[in-house]
Amino acid sequence: MIQRNNLLIYILMIGVFGILTTEMGIVGILPSVAEQFDISVSRASLLVSLFALAVAISGPILPLLFSGINRKVVMLLVLGIFIISNIVSYFAANFTILLIARIIPAFFHPVYCSMALTVAAGSVRQEDAPKAVSKVILGVTAGMILGVPITNYIASGTSIEKAMLFFAIVNAIAFIATIIFVPSMPVKERQSYGSQISVLKKPMIWLAILSVLFIGSAIASVNSFSTEYLGTVTNLTGTTLTFALFLLGLASLVGNLAGGRLLTKNAMKTALLFPIALGISLALSFFTGKSTVLMLITIMLWGLFFAIGNNVAQYWITSAAPEAPDFANGLFLSCSNFGITIGTAVGGLFISGMGTPYIVVGGILFLLLSWISILLRKYMFNSKKHQQVS
Template identity: 20%
Template sequence: MVWLLGATTFVMGTSEMIVTGLLPQLSAALGVSVASAGTLITAFAVGMMIGAPAMSVATLRLPRRTALIAALVVFAAGHVVGALSSGLGLALAGRFAAALGNGTFWAVGAVIATTASGPAASTRAMGVMVGGTTLANVVGVPLGTAAGQLSGWQTPFWALAALAVAAAAVIVRRVPADRSGADSTLRAETSALRRPRLWLVYLAIALIQSGIMAFYSYVAPLLTDRAGLAAAAVPLAMLGFGAGALAGTALGGRRGDGKPYGTLVPATAVTAAVLAALTLWATSSVVAVVLVVLLGAAGFATNPVVVGEVVRVAGADRALPMALATSAFQVGIALGSWAGGAALTSTLNTQGPPLAGTALALLALVPLGLLAATHRKAAPGGPSGPSAQVEQGEQAGQDLAVGHPADAHRVDPAPEPSAHRR
């Protein structure tokens, strides 16, 4: 089941970034400037940032399989609207709808994946899902861009809509029906948000992501103007970044369950060090490309681990905290792109974006340090420590085995009997 969800996030990830490679074609088709066409990227980010938590609340009473299918239908509809658009307004509406579907799928899918795998393997489960998005950047986006350039920009939109419908059909057959989502309450979802540790994790997510994106948002001009890399070789450098990110995601997913902060803190420190090296020494094309690959590996090693920490702190069956994690990633993307752009237009010129990224990555070590300290303090096995969480996860697994999926990781101390419980 987890691998099916990971394959679907490949489709979602391809959709998120496909517009970046088709901006010239979209601007010509919609009759707007390239900068105006770029608002299609912004619309998707805003849809993910705001829509993920809003839709997780709106679908709270739906069974989770139903919520997944609904998310994919909305996602597909958004791409159909986009493919049929002849003006920017309709195209923006389609992108926003696709983002709503994407955010909902991530929030609900992550809950299903981590509940099925249990807390002891939640980071590895998230590594599979994050890996789908990472693979999308390595394979899906380049293929979609090539298809759009060869046969029209609408082609990848139609293909993504068709793939989403196909994924919904597979989920109908392969994901078991349950009523665990229908037993959720808004009070239970929001109770987890009162935990300060959770907001420290969100802050770490946003700062790590912004550090990476401050540089990577402007990777093409930085590689050509400062490192002297030929423009034709930039896609290969970006492919290297994606390959590094895929390796880092796999490594983080494997190590993060046993040593979450033993993985997060070193990986973030290496991310800051690589960005500092890009600031100082990326004047050689060979050195710059090697550093870009290392940035992908170090930066993306954190992604499954921080999402796994959201699961550990909030509980494995909470969609709203997971949706806010998705929002935190989008906040990081927006903050990093803004900071990198501001630095690029300053007197720092091409050294600005990696320097801004270095500062943001170093800032991420502050919440991570606080989290690591409290994690060690809780480690001896107190009621809120990791050992207690694993025991709760094992009990939840037993409950699932005997047919009580709604009882896993219940936040309310004394839930009222439900007609859906057996």
């Protein structure tokens, strides 16, 4: 049973890695896409922004609609859509076809990812759920961190079409593994749409939504401009810059596993200490930013706490609505994507208004807001009913 559950979680990891690589990998080849289709880079960036917008819109809706269908069927459906869309992208004759081939699967992104988080949590004992979920989030982080350099490497060595084919191959591997190794997973207790949506009547879920928005905004306001920061402030270039970004990604992978263990041990303490720990690591950059060695250490702390923050955000919103896990995970994905939009915009404002070193100020302000919302939940809902998060 344990081996079968572990295999299931690893297949889910591969699945979310393929989906997130499809989403984020395109970032590494936007200039190549713009050149190939003779368009501006800003127009090519619609491949990223419209994808994220589709995820944010469908996040609370489609996971809810698919929540009563056999999990295996849903997994195969979404992976099949991603495979077909990436094959269409491979043969796309113009930018419009490529854009449509990107937007359609984006709407199904939250269906697979929210279901993967729900299935992972439900495959183990309740107290081990955060650790199981952290492994799936590890696949998400790997897709976000490794997807860009892998795609860039493939495209620069061959063509952007081959990069699209890589997306399809990863999704196909998850598709085949699901067919062979994943058993049928019918939903035993089907919940009505109304009962799931009714969790929005709970004040605690709205505090959780605010927390996730603030955490996502804090991370994005800095992480979106980490390359700019390292290049402008620390003056890293070439292989040194690549190495620094690799350390950021490596630390993020470690942070995912650490986040799951910390939440399992003491969820409330982890949630309360996370904004403080990340805030301190961001503030450190004012003292270490101009030193290559010290900034490499600081960037690893950033990656570690960025990943822990993602774990905290997912746990925080699903623990506020344990009776509707699919809907709660959809809310998590939607709020996280809106947080990325908000944080990136605020980070850009700090760069244009105060300079690149001050992007961390925006991050610290969002962390302060997240800490306040977490503290409010602790003292407003600290009862036996919510003992599992206090």
